[in-house]
Amino acid sequence: MPELLQFAFSGLTVGAVYALVALGFTLIxxxxxxxxxxxxxxxxxxxxxxxxxxLAGVPLPIAAALAIFATVLVGLALYAFAIDPARGxxxxxxxxxxxxxxxxxxxxxxxxxxxxxxxLPHWFGSEPIRFGGAAILPQSLVVLAGAAIIVALIFVIIxxxxxxxxxxxxxxxxxxxxxxxxxxxxxxxxxxxxxAAIGAVAGILVTPITLTSYDVGTLLALKGFxxxxxxxxxxxxxxxxxxxxxxxxxxxxxxxxxSKYKDAIAFLIILATLFLRPQGLxxxxxxxxx
Amino acid sequence: MAYPSWFSRRVILAAxxxxxxxxxAPAFAQGEIKLxxxxxxxxxxxxxxxxxxxxxxxVVDDVNAKGGILGRKVRLIVYDDAGDPNAARTFATRLxxxxxxxxMVGGSTTGTTMAMIPAFxxxxxxxxxxxxxxxxxxxxxxxxxxxxxxxTMACEKxxxxxxxxxxxxxxxxxxxxxxxxxxxxxxxxxxxxxGIEILHxxxxxxxxxxxxxxxxxxxxxxxxxxxxxxxxxxxxxxxTRNFKQLAxxxxxxxxxxxxxxxxxxxxxxxxxxxxxxAAALLVADKLPDSDPQKKVVVEYSKAYTTRTxxxxxxxxxxxxxxxxxxxxAVERAKTDNAAKVRDEIEKTKGYIGTGGIVNMSPTDHxxxxxxxxxxLEIRNGDWTIVQ
Amino acid sequence: MARLASSRWSIVLGLAIxxxxxxxxxxxxYYFRVAAxxxxxxxxxxxxxxxxxxxxxxxxxxxxxxGIGAYSVAIGSAHFKLHGLLAMLIGAAxxxxxxxxxxxxxxxxxxxxxxxxxLGFGLLISMALAxxxxxxxxxxxxxxxxxxxxxxxxxxxxxxxxxxGGALLIGVILALNLIESPTGRAMRAIHDSEIASRVAGxxxxxxxxxxxxxxxxxASVAGSLMAFLNGHITPDGTAxxxxxxxLVxxxxxxxxxxxxxxxxxxxxxxxxxxxxxxxHDYEHLMLGLIIMVSMIxxxxxxxxxxxARLRGGGA
Numbered sequence: 002m003p004e005l006l007q008f009a010f011s012g013l014t015v016g017a018v019y020a021l022v023a024l025g026f027t028l029i030x031x032x033x034x035x036x037x038x039x040x041x042x043x044x045x046x047x048x049x050x051x052x053x054x055x056l057a058g059v060p061l062p063i064a065a066a067l068a069i070f071a072t073v074l075v076g077l078a079l080y081a082f083a084i085d086p087a088r089g090x091x092x093x094x095x096x097x098x099x100x101x102x103x104x105x106x107x108x109x110x111x112x113x114x115x116x117x118x119x120x121l122p123h124w125f126g127s128e129p130i131r132f133g134g135a136a137i138l139p140q141s142l143v144v145l146a147g148a149a150i151i152v153a154l155i156f157v158i159i160x161x162x163x164x165x166x167x168x169x170x171x172x173x174x175x176x177x178x179x180x181x182x183x184x185x186x187x188x189x190x191x192x193x194x195x196x197a198a199i200g201a202v203a204g205i206l207v208t209p210i211t212l213t214s215y216d217v218g219t220l221l222a223l224k225g226f227x228x229x230x231x232x233x234x235x236x237x238x239x240x241x242x243x244x245x246x247x248x249x250x251x252x253x254x255x256x257x258x259x260s261k262y263k264d265a266i267a268f269l270i271i272l273a274t275l276f277l278r279p280q281g282l283x284x285x286x287x288x289x290x291x
Numbered sequence: 292m293a294y295p296s297w298f299s300r301r302v303i304l305a306a307x308x309x310x311x312x313x314x315x316a317p318a319f320a321q322g323e324i325k326l327x328x329x330x331x332x333x334x335x336x337x338x339x340x341x342x343x344x345x346x347x348x349x350v351v352d353d354v355n356a357k358g359g360i361l362g363r364k365v366r367l368i369v370y371d372d373a374g375d376p377n378a379a380r381t382f383a384t385r386l387x388x389x390x391x392x393x394x395m396v397g398g399s400t401t402g403t404t405m406a407m408i409p410a411f412x413x414x415x416x417x418x419x420x421x422x423x424x425x426x427x428x429x430x431x432x433x434x435x436x437x438x439x440x441x442x443t444m445a446c447e448k449x450x451x452x453x454x455x456x457x458x459x460x461x462x463x464x465x466x467x468x469x470x471x472x473x474x475x476x477x478x479x480x481x482x483x484x485x486g487i488e489i490l491h492x493x494x495x496x497x498x499x500x501x502x503x504x505x506x507x508x509x510x511x512x513x514x515x516x517x518x519x520x521x522x523x524x525x526x527x528x529x530x531t532r533n534f535k536q537l538a539x540x541x542x543x544x545x546x547x548x549x550x551x552x553x554x555x556x557x558x559x560x561x562x563x564x565x566x567x568x569a570a571a572l573l574v575a576d577k578l579p580d581s582d583p584q585k586k587v588v589v590e591y592s593k594a595y596t597t598r599t600x601x602x603x604x605x606x607x608x609x610x611x612x613x614x615x616x617x618x619x620a621v622e623r624a625k626t627d628n629a630a631k632v633r634d635e636i637e638k639t640k641g642y643i644g645t646g647g648i649v650n651m652s653p654t655d656h657x658x659x660x661x662x663x664x665x666x667l668e669i670r671n672g673d674w675t676i677v678q
Numbered sequence: 679m680a681r682l683a684s685s686r687w688s689i690v691l692g693l694a695i696x697x698x699x700x701x702x703x704x705x706x707x708y709y710f711r712v713a714a715x716x717x718x719x720x721x722x723x724x725x726x727x728x729x730x731x732x733x734x735x736x737x738x739x740x741x742x743x744x745g746i747g748a749y750s751v752a753i754g755s756a757h758f759k760l761h762g763l764l765a766m767l768i769g770a771a772x773x774x775x776x777x778x779x780x781x782x783x784x785x786x787x788x789x790x791x792x793x794x795x796x797l798g799f800g801l802l803i804s805m806a807l808a809x810x811x812x813x814x815x816x817x818x819x820x821x822x823x824x825x826x827x828x829x830x831x832x833x834x835x836x837x838x839x840x841x842x843g844g845a846l847l848i849g850v851i852l853a854l855n856l857i858e859s860p861t862g863r864a865m866r867a868i869h870d871s872e873i874a875s876r877v878a879g880x881x882x883x884x885x886x887x888x889x890x891x892x893x894x895x896x897a898s899v900a901g902s903l904m905a906f907l908n909g910h911i912t913p914d915g916t917a918x919x920x921x922x923x924x925l926v927x928x929x930x931x932x933x934x935x936x937x938x939x940x941x942x943x944x945x946x947x948x949x950x951x952x953x954x955x956x957x958h959d960y961e962h963l964m965l966g967l968i969i970m971v972s973m974i975x976x977x978x979x980x981x982x983x984x985x986a987r988l989r990g991g992g993a
Contacts, residue, residue, distance in 0.1 A: 004507045007537075011503045018500075036790060083970050090977035092789075093736065097930045098973045100923060105966025112959055116337040117601070118525040120557050127559065129536045136503075136536050211500035212525045212557060216334070220498045223797070223919065230794035256504030260493045261467065265805050268798035275795055276783050333962060370955055376819060376915045378951065380908050381711055384835065385952070388708035401818040402912045409909040413833065424818060467808060469817040469912075476811065 003134020008256040009249065014141040014210065016248020017148040018044070021203035022225025023232065023240035024155065025196035031172035031235055032192035035084060035095050039103040040225055041218030042110075043200025046072045048213035049110060051205050052119040061122070069201045075106070076197025080190050103218060110215035121208045140209045147206045151199055152241050159237070168192065172235070231271050233284025242282060247271070323366040324359070324627045326351070326617070327392035328610075329382045329407060330421075331399035334374030335468070335497055338524060338551075339399040342607035343421055344369055345599050347396065350614050353594075360621050368392060374399075376406035383407040387414045393627040396613035398422050399606075402469050408435055417620075417633040419613040421606070423548075424473040428656040436636055436656040438612040438646055439605075440570070440663055442474035442521070443481060445547045448568035448664045449519060450478075450485035452677070456542070458516040460488050462509040464530060466522030468497040470548055474521035490515055495526060502526075503533045510539045517541050523548030528557035535561035542566060547664070551604035555672055566677065568664040572608045572645040574674045588645050608645030616642055616649065686854040689938060693850055697843040701836070711835035711907075712952060717842035718903045720944035721849045723928045724937055725896020728853055730926070731935030732862065733889040734869035735785065736793045739800025740925050743894040745807055745917025746773040747901030752822045752911055753813055762825040766902040773898030774891045781890040785883065800922050807913035819912030822905045838907045845903060846941070849896055853937050856892075865889060869935075897925075931972065933979025942980050 022040055029037045050071050054064035083098050124143050129136035159165035170178040171188045179185045204213065211217075228247045232239025247267055254266035274282065328347055331340035351367040359365055368390050372379035379398070386392045387410060394417045398404035401424035408427075411418040411434050418435050420427050425441040453461065465475035471494070482489055491512040493505035509518060518541060520530050527549045534543050545554070545567040552573075555562050571578055575588040591611055592603040619642065620635035621627050639658060642649040647663025666677040697717075704710055722744060729735050750769025754760040760768070784795045808817045815821075825832045832838065856862050864885050867875040876882050905911045915921070924947060932943020950968065954961045976983035 004511060007507045008504045011501045015501050083974065087974045087977055090973075091934075093730070093926075093930050093934065094973050094977045094979075097927055098970050100927060101966045101969030101973065103966070104962055105970060108960065108963030108966055111333060111337075112963065115601075116333065116341045117553060118338070118528070118557055120528075120559070127532070127536075127561070129538075136538060138536060207500075212528065214525070216337075217498070219920075226790075227794050227797070230791055234790050252501070252504045255493075255495075256508060260495060260505045261809050262805060264496060265802050268801055272784075272795055272798050275787055275791055279787050279791060281791065371961065374914075376910065376912045377715070377904070377908060380910070381708075381715065381952070384711045385708045388706040388711075402915070405818060405821070406908060406910040406912070406915075426818075467817065472808075472811060472816045473818055476816075 004256065006133050006135040008252045010135060010137050010141060011256075012249035012252030013245065014138075014144055014207075014248070015251060016245040017144050018203050018207050018211070018221070018244075019224050019228045019247050020241045020244025021148055021151060021199050022221050023229040023244045024152065024237060025199045026225055026229045027235060027237050027240040028155070028192045028196045028199070029189075030229075031237075032168060033084070033189045034092060035099065036092070036226070037079075037193075037196065038096060038099040038222050038226070039079060039106060039218075040196065040200060041220070041222030042103050042106040043072050043076065043197045043218075044204040044207075044221050045110065045213060045215065045218040046075060046106070046197075047201030047204025048121070048208040048217070049114050049119070049204075049215065050201075052121060052208065052213065053114055055121065065205045068205060069198055072197045072201035072204075073194045076193040076200075077190060079197075080193040084193070085186065085190075103222065107216055107218065114215055116215060118212045118214045119208070120212050121205075123209045138210060140206075144206045144210065147202065151202060152237075155195075155199075155237060164191075227268070227271055230281055231274055233281025235285070236281070236283035239281055239283030323364045324361075324621065325366050325368060325390060325392040326614075327383075327386035327390060327395040328367060328369045328397035329372050329379050329386065329395070329403065330369060330397050331374040331379075331403060332369070332371035334372075335524070336374045336400045338553075338604075339421070339606045340371070340374075342551075342595075342599075342601070342604045343397070343399060343610035344371075345601075346595060346607035346610040347614060349594065349598050350611060354618065360618055361625060361627075363627075369397075372399075372403050374403065376402045379403035380406045380410060383410040387411070387416060392416065393629050394617050394621075394632060395419065396421070396610060396617055400469055401427065401473060404437075408432060411435065415633075416629045417617070417636055419617060419636070421609040421613055423470060425477065426473075431654060431656055434633060436616070436651065438609045438616065438644070438649075438657070440547060440568075440646065440659055441477070441657065442470075442546070443477040444659070444661055444664060445474060445521075445568050446478035446481050447485070448661060448666060449544050449546075449566075450482065450487050451661075452566065452568075452666050453487060453517055453544075454485055456517075458542070459486055460490050460514045460516050462491045462493075462512060462515040462518045463489050464493040464495065464502065464505055464509060464518065464520050464522075466497055466524070466526045467494050468522070468524070468526075471497075471522040471526070474546055474548070478519065478521060495522075495530070497524060497526060499526065500529060501533065502530050503537060506530070506533050506537050506539065510537055515541060517544060519544040519546075521546045521548070525557065528554055531558040531565055532561045547605065550606070552602035553604070555669055555674075556602075560672075562669045562672070564668065564670070566666060566668045569667050569674075570605045570608060570646045570663065571665055572603060572605050574665065574667065574676055575603075577674070577676060583643050583648065584645070587643055591645055605645065612642075612644035612646050612649070615644060686858060689854060690847070690851055693941070694847055697840075697847065701839070707835045710839040712949065714835055714839040714842045714907055715904075716941075716945045716948045717839065717846045718900050718907065719925070719928065719948055720941040721842070721846045721903070722897045722900035723925055723932070723940040723944045724846070724849050724853050725893035725900075726925050727929045727932075727934065727937065727940040728856065728865075728896075729889050729893040730929050731933075731940075732857065732865040732869055733886050735886060735890065736789075736926065737796040737890075737893070738793045738919075738922050738926060739796035739798070739803070740893070740897050741917050741919070741921035742800035742803035743773045743777065743897035744901030744904065744921065745803050745913065746776065746894075747898030748822075748905040748911045748916040749807060749814060749901075750898070751902045751905040752820050755823045756820065757813065762823070762906065763827070766899065769902050770895045770898045773894045777891045777894030778887065781887045782883075785886045785890060797919065797922070800917065801919060804913045804917040804919070807917055814913065817913060819910055819915070821910050822908070824909065825906050832906070833909075835907070838903070842903050842907070845899060849899075850937055850941075857937070861885065861888070927969065930979060931969065933982040936979065936981045939979050939981035946980070 050068035232243025754765025928943035933939025
């Protein structure tokens with residue numbers, strides 16, 4: 002069964018990226034009820050800024066750090082100039098703002114970068130590791146390890162720090178959080194910064210494998226959103242599990258059933274899951290307050 | 292045939308253009324010749340539309356600096372359809388109705404081209420398409436021409452090469468975008484003619500980032516002697532990388548859709564040994580001096596690289612050929628009258644372009660044959676011509 | 679002012695006058711074409727607005743229904759030699775039927791879950807259209823024979839402007855009547871609070887399903903008109919995910935729950951890219967910026983927000 006192992010690694014690598022995008026969605030959604038469709042652009046920025054700084058002669062680690070920093074600034078600017086001024090607007094209005102932001106960021110990227118595809122060097126060479134009949138790129142392991150570290154960090158922050166408590170309190174009830182003295186707007190801004198950083202790191206880790214260009218964000222946002230829904234909106238565990246499952250569904254769908262319809266297979270699985278569990282795998286059943 | 296040299300830079304253009312305009316003053320009274328171009332400058336096909344736009348802007352600047360065509364300046368009007376056929380059709384109408392262009396060189400993809408054809412047929416204005424599929428010129432449409440080789444020819448060229456290597460059983464992995472799908476269909480159609488049997492087929496989405504599941508299935512299919520990958524964009528680069536990752540030990544053939552140095556950069560050392568059919572443009576510096584195309588491809592690729600700082604691609608070359616065929620037709624017709632220019636385009640004979648030597652006729656609105664394609668192999672990170 | 683704007687017949691009359699008068703301002707066929715596209719998108723958006731603005735359900739796959747309408751016409755006339763109009767009716771029926779079948783399970787979902795389910799549905803349709811090339815011509819699309827009525831071939835953008843304008847007018851009249859009907863009141867109740875309406879004895883699921891089917895038919899007819907106007911259609915151009923997002927953006931930008939808003943939203947998003955060509959490489963940047971700024975300044979959408987200001991200013 003070496004091919005199954007190969008499919009699994011393919012699915013895990015792709016799924017890890019979906020998981021990070023979904024996690025970014027979830028962080029922002031929890032803090033502010035905003036579904037941020039510009040999440041994919043964070044991934045694009047992480048990759049593209051690194052590529053162009055590297056091309057300009059900046060050593061890779063510094064380029065990567067600067068890229069994360071730049072993306073975080075973009076995330077904060079997105080919050081300060083587009084999301085915060087619209088607070089109090091309906092959820093759909095804010096979604097359209099984030100869609101506008103994603104078009105805008107893509108438009109900026111095509112002007113300051115270019116419209117071509119770019120790659121980054123593999124961290125530990127491109128010679129695959131042969132294991133049980135499957136061939137795994139060292140970079141895949143980097144992506145998986147990186148994703149695992151990010152997820153662990155996020156869980157530690159949320160579970161173990163005062164900051165995390167504040168985020169949880171904000172997620173649970175914004176008004177109550179404000180009343181007990183939590184600086185809600187700062188917390189929301191922080192969630193945008195964190196999401197942007199996660200997106201940028203995902204972009205940097207995965208560009209050696211997947212390549213990047215100014216418009217890779219759209220599809221990632223779509224897949225990440227689907228993954229977050231599969232896991233259950235608002236659940237960080239759900240986002241990670243949803244992302245990995247979506248990646249696996251695509252690779253096993255392509256490998257075992259039909260590569261023409263692999264995306265369709267993935268979405269059929271999501272649809273079937275939602276019909277059985279309308280709140281997603283890990284979502285809480287919502288109770289509408291009358 | 293006078294080919295422009297682009298060593299004149301923009302600075303000279305700015306200063307020189309007006310001086311030359313005055314020199315050619317009498318004819319300028321007739322006003323500008325308007326050339327339209329609807330291109331997919333952004334969106335999923337931007338790697339086609341972007342070099343096409345840069346090329347057209349470059350050649351138009353250059354022609355104008357030299358006094359224009361028939362002493363009249365050329366005004367290039369470019370619209371970006373972002374790959375959306377509906378937008379392309381609207382811009383086509385705009386070019387025809389508002390801008391009153393007398394010809395169009397554009398249409399980056401088959402989808403946008405097919406959407407625009409009815410508008411140009413209705414308006415009776417010549418339309419030189421830059422897209423690949425054979426359906427654009429078959430059946431022949433009176434006002435529609437195209438410069439790139441058809442995907443049928445790419446398949447034939449590849450199968451010819453396979454035959455020489457005694458390959459008869461192959462696997463295929465194609466992109467599900469218009470280009471990949473169309474070429475896949477053509478390859479399936481002509482495979483029989485070359486005694487080639489396609490044992491296993493896979494496909495991938497235009498934005499997929501990992502094709503190892505599909506390639507694993509091809510690898511596990513007994514008897515596959517070679518693999519062919521119709522597709523363009525970043526997909527073929529990832530297929531090539533995954534191909535090496537899985538250590539599949541049969542030859543890999545890419546299509547003319549990867550025809551830019553950028554592919555080698557993206558695929559890295561996985562590209563070693565990959566073969567593909569491509570126009571002479573890619574191997575400009577390696578052509579023997581006796582090659583009739585040598586002069587034009589060397590000059591174009593030098594000019595393009597200097598002006599844009601980007602590697603030359605055959606897509607930009609298609610736009611160059613489209614413009615030159617139109618320009619020569621206008622010069623022969625001594626007018627930009629749409630009907631007369633159309634007739635002259637159809638009479639194009641022996642035009643030496645980046646894509647090959649073009650001989651059009653009332654039944655052939657492309658005018659290229661298989662000799663226009665060279666079979667290339669990637670060795671040591673560079674193209675080499677397979678003899 | 680407010681009463682004038684909300685009175686349904688004044689809206690219909692106003693729209694009819696605008697549609698009839700605009701051609702006097704059109705210098706060329708290009709304007710007719712852009713206006714025809716506005717009409718066609720407006721028709722789909724009026725339908726989607728019923729679903730989003732009144733029934734409170736988001737659909738991120740609505741272009742899928744446009745695709746059904748467009749390809750029914752194309753496949754019907756090319757493969758089955760049906761008359762274009764008949765094919766269009768079959769398309770509308772088919773879209774309604776599909777909406778009816780998938781609507782039941784899908785509409786049980788709420789909010790973003792519904793959004794992702796409809797997104798998946800739209801994706802399935804556009805994938806099927808792209809992959810089943812024997813029927814649909816694949817990703818490069820297929821040609822649509824010109825519509826012939828009584829031996830007269832309809833081809834010019836001006837002809838299609840009037841036809842699509844008529845279709846939009848009919849769509850608006852139906853929508854306005856529906857909104858003022860008991861169904862409309864029930865819908866608004868559902869939008870405000872599902873539980874409260876259920877308690878009040880409204881069969882929420884049945885109403886939602888009815889509106890979903892209706893909005894699918896609107897989209898399908900719009901798709902058919904698009905196919906006739908263009909003469910060539912592609913899966914991404916009619917049924918793609920970005921098309922669905924565009925439709926939703928039109929609804930929200932124009933103003934949810936406002937029929938006039940739906941038309942304004944469609945007009946703005948169709949005309950903007952034409953106007954923004956002057957910015958060349960900065961086109962997309964400007965488009966994104968304009969969408970963001972207008973949603974921040976007019977959070978309830980162009981029409982409702984401006985109306986509210988007019989009322990505020992006039993009082």
